[in-house]
Amino acid sequence: MGTIDSFPAIIFTFAPLWVTWWLWRFVISPTLYPSRPKILPYYIPWLGHVLPFIRDNNRLITRARLYFGNTREPFALVLGGQYVYILTSSKDVTTCFQNPKDLTFDAYIEDMQLRFGGSQPAVKAIWTVPSPEDLEKRKNEGGYPNPHGRHLVHLSETIFKAQLHPGARLNKLSITFLGIIHDRMNWGSTPDSLIRGRNQTDTERIVSLKGLIQHALLYAATMSFFGQAIFRVDPKIMDYFAAFDEDSWQFTYQVPEFFSRKMIIAKRRAQRVFDEYFNLPQSERADSCWMVQTLEKEMLAAGTKSKDISAYLMMFYWVLNGNAWKATFWLASHIIFNSELNTLIEDEVRPLFLGSAEPSPEEVMGCLNNMPVLSAAYNEALRICTSSITVRDVLKDCTVGRVSLQKGSRLLIPYKQMLLDEHVFGSDPESFQVGRFLEKPELAKDPSSRSFGGGITYCPGRFLAQKEILTLIGILFGRYEIRLHGGQHFPRMEMKKPCLGIVGPVEGEDFIVQMKRI
Numbered sequence: 001m002g003t004i005d006s007f008p009a010i011i012f013t014f015a016p017l018w019v020t021w022w023l024w025r026f027v028i029s030p031t032l033y034p035s036r037p038k039i040l041p042y043y044i045p046w047l048g049h050v051l052p053f054i055r056d057n058n059r060l061i062t063r064a065r066l067y068f069g070n071t072r073e074p075f076a077l078v079l080g081g082q083y084v085y086i087l088t089s090s091k092d093v094t095t096c097f098q099n100p101k102d103l104t105f106d107a108y109i110e111d112m113q114l115r116f117g118g119s120q121p122a123v124k125a126i127w128t129v130p131s132p133e134d135l136e137k138r139k140n141e142g143g144y145p146n147p148h149g150r151h152l153v154h155l156s157e158t159i160f161k162a163q164l165h166p167g168a169r170l171n172k173l174s175i176t177f178l179g180i181i182h183d184r185m186n187w188g189s190t191p192d193s194l195i196r197g198r199n200q201t202d203t204e205r206i207v208s209l210k211g212l213i214q215h216a217l218l219y220a221a222t223m224s225f226f227g228q229a230i231f232r233v234d235p236k237i238m239d240y241f242a243a244f245d246e247d248s249w250q251f252t253y254q255v256p257e258f259f260s261r262k263m264i265i266a267k268r269r270a271q272r273v274f275d276e277y278f279n280l281p282q283s284e285r286a287d288s289c290w291m292v293q294t295l296e297k298e299m300l301a302a303g304t305k306s307k308d309i310s311a312y313l314m315m316f317y318w319v320l321n322g323n324a325w326k327a328t329f330w331l332a333s334h335i336i337f338n339s340e341l342n343t344l345i346e347d348e349v350r351p352l353f354l355g356s357a358e359p360s361p362e363e364v365m366g367c368l369n370n371m372p373v374l375s376a377a378y379n380e381a382l383r384i385c386t387s388s389i390t391v392r393d394v395l396k397d398c399t400v401g402r403v404s405l406q407k408g409s410r411l412l413i414p415y416k417q418m419l420l421d422e423h424v425f426g427s428d429p430e431s432f433q434v435g436r437f438l439e440k441p442e443l444a445k446d447p448s449s450r451s452f453g454g455g456i457t458y459c460p461g462r463f464l465a466q467k468e469i470l471t472l473i474g475i476l477f478g479r480y481e482i483r484l485h486g487g488q489h490f491p492r493m494e495m496k497k498p499c500l501g502i503v504g505p506v507e508g509e510d511f512i513v514q515m516k517r518i
């Protein structure tokens, strides 16, 4: 009874407060401070837009963009009491990338390192700028050149680039990486678990497209970066990773353990493999790539322990493997689903494999780079399936476009907003149409085409990613005849789970294909 009586009292007390708050926030304040980004109205103070953001951030951001008249001016959301600015115009994004001093990535990456299992002292050590004495000592020990005296996090960015940007080191790694893809795509290499059926002479099979692609790319990446030893520690490393990756959004959004047990168990298993791997003597891991060895040496020299090195490199393993197989899966699916495109791609890639001798991975790669339909399909597939978001923290009050951003806020760049801009990519931007890039190949260089991000966090793996994706597609449609096995609907993109990279297919959805040797 008392509760019912007090209900109107609560309403009468809080309603005026709520109305005052709402008017201040969404009417008075924007009038007084017109240069600040406008905030999308919301109803519950502090919580703000948290729930719709987690449910489907792209839908919320699109709603906000349209609410503000589709001007693509920066606007703000409120997520758990924090202002989060959203950029949706390529011009503003370019401005943001030109200001890495005020708009930084450091706090976000530090937080990720801690959550990935790095200890406080190790994370502190890798963020500490080395003293001149330490630099001199490292130089004398033959450490990786550090002329600007960078702390290890920024030094590792230069190490990523030294391995992954075009040059001798990338060439060496690519020969191993692409060679393994060629090998895994051999008829005899497909694991039985991926084969659903075969004819008597085993010249035709029914296989899971997703399984085939995921297996070949994860295996090639794991082996070429970390060598045999990681499989000796535990041959199931790829399974643990795949199980973690399936629900890795729960990790990003810090979903409590009770609701994310499957992901947490898979992550722990994968992390244990990395821990044991980095505990092995280095001589047993001599076939790992230059970058892994160099990062390990630099981290040891900075005083970090093997467990912290393992946490850092497991984070790298995630970016290495989280996106490429998904992009390849979508590209292959679109080719298979569209018979006209299938024929065009086959016409382009088949001649590569018709000779009596098997072409070398480098020969194949050299040719794949110059195939207009394949190139257009690659760019279109990336455009459609990208859901990456770049995060920056506003360290100092600054201006982007016509609005001023306040120190202490966070800024997000959801690339999907630009990749689906019909003013750039033409009508019906959500549909897959190879013609967009076939007719205008220069679209791939448009500032709105940013599947690999930009600025200081511009994906250093983009060159390798392109090589692995094109190689796998080239072999799949060049060596084999691939057709859908019976009527199947096109696999759906997983839009219900938040995603910060390339979107995967809905759990359990796949294309089951007939694969025939030619």
Ligand code: HEM
Pocket: 157, 160, 164, 316, 319, 320, 321, 323, 324, 327, 388, 389, 390, 391, 451, 452, 453, 454, 456, 457, 458, 459, 460, 461, 462, 464, 465, 502
């Ligand atoms: C289709 C495949 C891929 C896509 C779409 C992709 C996309 C991206 C994006 C959007 C970022 C920037 C994230 C941000 O700004 O916070 C990024 C960062 C990064 N990517 Fe990729 N990536 C792919 C494959 C790869 C591969 C194969 C590697 C490694 C060989 C790799 C290594 C990295 C690294 C190390 C970073 C962090 C860079 C830094 O913070 O300095 N990526 N990637």
